[in-house]
Amino acid sequence: MIAMGRGIQALAVLTGLYSVPAERCRQAAALGEGFAGIEVRAMTNIGLEGFFKDGRSVELENCTAKDVASAVSECSMGVLDSQKRLYVEVRYAAAASRLASRRLTAVLKFLSAGGLPRRRLRGQIRAGQENKVEFYIFEEFPESDL
Structure with a gap:
């Protein structure tokens, strides 16, 4: 509290x-x-937005895991290393948080199957424009630094 x-x-x-x-x-x-x-923490938008195929879909229509990995590589000057993480934010409209949670799980699974290490991915759902996913890079602080 x-x-x-x-x-x-x-x-x-x-x-x-x-x-x-x-x-x-x-x-x-x-x-x-x-x-x-x-x-x-400072988060850097990787300059790529994802959109779902339709109102109930958990599949992205406009970007592939390769597109996300490429944008991550350009933004972070390489790959996700031991401290860099990819933050995935799924937006949802009122009363659609359950669908947003399923979408977040599907996107994280999709990205890890596409070659991004699952242990380097973080995500959250957030109220806002429905049908949208944003991607950010941030650095994870070692526990000893906290």
Whole structure:
């Protein structure tokens, strides 16, 4: 509970005082056990958006795993190494969070089958424009640094 409150306060400071657009801020879906602070990471959009084939589909229509791997390679100057991760964000409209969860699982499975290491993939669903997936690169901090 303390971590959730601090996260909300940090987002308020970033968006209010420092004018960071709210659509660029994310709060983790799961909070760390025993960690009552906040963690801020820079995420870089890889410049590729995915769209699903139709309103109920879990398959992407406009990009392949090869397209995503290529964009990751260009964006991160190589492959996903021991600290770099690919963050997959699936957007959903009101009352469609269950479908968004299935879509996220399908996209992560699709990417790992396409050659991206599953242990380097992270994902979350987020309310917003339905039928859309965005991809970001970020660095995972070693536990010893926290």
